[in-house]
Amino acid sequence: MAQPTDPDPRATLRGGLPDRYLNPDDIAEIFDVSLETVYQWRRKRTGPPGFRIGKHVRYDPADVRAYVTQRKSAEQDAA
Numbered sequence: 001m002a003q004p005t006d007p008d009p010r011a012t013l014r015g016g017l018p019d020r021y022l023n024p025d026d027i028a029e030i031f032d033v034s035l036e037t038v039y040q041w042r043r044k045r046t047g048p049p050g051f052r053i054g055k056h057v058r059y060d061p062a063d064v065r066a067y068v069t070q071r072k073s074a075e076q077d078a079a
Contacts, residue, residue, distance in 0.1 A: 017061035024050075024057055030064070 018026070024038045027048065031038075041047025042057065048067035050057045 017064060019061070021053075021058040022061060022064065023059070027059055027064070 017030075022030075024035055024042075027038045027050075028035045038047065042050055048059055048064045050059045052058075
């Protein structure tokens with residue numbers, strides 16, 4: 001009997017997020033918020049952490065996943 005293959009661990013980490021750096025438009029779409037909200041999060045340092053590549057802001061999918069996990073934990077602790 002053949003052993004089942006393990007899923008790609010990167011797929012588990014990504015949790016359905018694309019396998020590329022995300023831009024602010026992607027973040028707005030993922031969280032169903034306006035682009036202005038994404039920029040406000042960045043200014044207030046309240047949203048997922050981003051970084052600059054030249055004049056462009058990018059987000060690592062792993063950091064976005066960690067942000068969501070952290071927010072979920074904070075919500076559960078508050079409840």
